[in-house]
Amino acid sequence: MSATTTDVRGRRGRSRLSRTAVYVLLSVGLLVMVAPFLWMALSSFKTPRELGASPPVWIPTEWTLANFSKLADLMDVGQAFFNSALVAVFVTACNLLFCSMLGYALAKLNFMGKRPVFAMVLGALMVPDNLMLLPKFVMMSGMDLVDSYAALILPFAAGAFGVFLMRQFIQAVPDELLEAARMDGAREWYIFWRIVLPLVKPALATLTIFTFLGSWNNFLWPLVVTNDPSKYTLPVALATFATDPTQADGSNGVLMAGAFLVVLPVLLVFVLLQRFFTQGIATAGLK
Numbered sequence: 472m473s474a475t476t477t478d479v480r481g482r483r484g485r486s487r488l489s490r491t492a493v494y495v496l497l498s499v500g501l502l503v504m505v506a507p508f509l510w511m512a513l514s515s516f517k518t519p520r521e522l523g524a525s526p527p528v529w530i531p532t533e534w535t536l537a538n539f540s541k542l543a544d545l546m547d548v549g550q551a552f553f554n555s556a557l558v559a560v561f562v563t564a565c566n567l568l569f570c571s572m573l574g575y576a577l578a579k580l581n582f583m584g585k586r587p588v589f590a591m592v593l594g595a596l597m598v599p600d601n602l603m604l605l606p607k608f609v610m611m612s613g614m615d616l617v618d619s620y621a622a623l624i625l626p627f628a629a630g631a632f633g634v635f636l637m638r639q640f641i642q643a644v645p646d647e648l649l650e651a652a653r654m655d656g657a658r659e660w661y662i663f664w665r666i667v668l669p670l671v672k673p674a675l676a677t678l679t680i681f682t683f684l685g686s687w688n689n690f691l692w693p694l695v696v697t698n699d700p701s702k703y704t705l706p707v708a709l710a711t712f713a714t715d716p717t718q719a720d721g722s723n724g725v726l727m728a729g730a731f732l733v734v735l736p737v738l739l740v741f742v743l744l745q746r747f748f749t750q751g752i753a754t755a756g757l758k
Contacts, residue, residue: 508734509529510529511727511730511731511734512731512734513529513530513531514723514724514727515538515539515724515727515728515730515731516531516534516535516536516538517531517533517535517538517724517727518531518533518535518537518724519724521533522723522724537724538724538725538727538728539728539732541722541724541725541728542725542728542729542732545712545722545725546708546709546712546729547700547701547708548705548708548729548732550701550703551703551704551705551707551708551709552705552732554620554623554702554703554704554705555687555704555705555706555736556736557620558620558623558624558686558693558704559683559686559687559736560683561620561624562624562627562628562682562683562686563679563682563683563686565624565627565628565629566627566628566629566630566633566678566682567633567675567678567679567682569628569629569633570629570630570633570634570636570637570678571633571637571641571663571667571668571671571675571678572663573592573629573634573637573638574633574634574635574636574637574638574639574640574641575637575638575641575663575667577589577592577634577638578637578638578639578641578642578644579641579642579644579646579649579667580659589638592631592634592635592638593631593635595631596631596632596635601691604691604692604695607626607692607696608695608696610626611625611626611696617696617697617698618696618697618698618699618702619702620702622696622697623692623693623696623697623702623704626692627685627686627689627692630682632681633678633681633682636674636677636678637671637674637675637678639674640671640673640674641667641671641674644666644667644670644671648666649662649666649667652666676744676746679740679744680740680741680744683737683740684737684740684741687705687706687733687736687737688706688733688737689704689706690706690707690710693706693707694707694710705729705732705733706733709726709729709730709733712726712729713726713729
C-alpha cells in the first residue's frame, strides 16, 4: 500500500513538473512573439532621446503623442485610415455573405454541377495569391476600375478559404432541422438566414477575423492597382512615407506610431470576436 501511494505521488510530481515545463516554454514563446509588438507600441510614445538611448529604454519615462501629431502633419493619415477601413469592412461583409451562401449551397442543397463547383473551390485553395496578381490587374484595367475603391474590393469579395470553411461548419447542422423548417413552409432564404447562420456564429467570427486581417494588411495589391495617393490604404501610405527620405529620414518614432495605427484595428477586431473564435477552434474537431 505504501509503495502504491509513493508511486502515485511520484506520477503526480512528474505530471506537475511536465505541466510547469510546458507553461515555461509557452511563456517564453509568448514573450518572443509579443516583444516586437510591445517595443513598437511603446516606442510610438517615446521621445527622440529615449528612442536613441543606449542601453534601450523599454518603458518611456516621458509619454508623448508628438510622434502621432508629426505623422498626421507629414502624411494624410485620416484618408489612408478611412480607405483601409472602408475596403476591409466591405471585403469582410461580402465574404461573410457570399461565402456563407455558397457554403450553404454546397453543404445542404443538391444541384447540377455541385461536385465540380466544390472541386474548383478546393483547386482555388492551392493557387498562390501572387499568381493571380496579373490576371486580376488585367481584369480591373479592362473594366476601367484601376485607381478606384471597386478595384480594391471586388477581387476579394469572396474567397475559396471562406467558402470551404463555411461549408464544413454548415455540414454539421442537422438535416432534420432544415427539413422540419421546409415542411412548415419556410423558404431557403429564411432557412439560411434565420436558422443556419445563427448556428454557425463561431465560423462567421473566424471568417471575419481572417478576412479583416488579410484585407487590412494587404499591401501588394493596393500598391499595384492604385496610383492616386488619395486611394492609398494605410499600409501602402505608410510604406510610401517610410521610403521617402525627405520626410521619414530619422523619424523612427513617427514610423512606430504609423505601425501602431496599422496593428490597432486588427487587435480590436480580435478582442471583440475572441469568444466566438475560441469556440470555433474548440469545436472544430467535433465537426
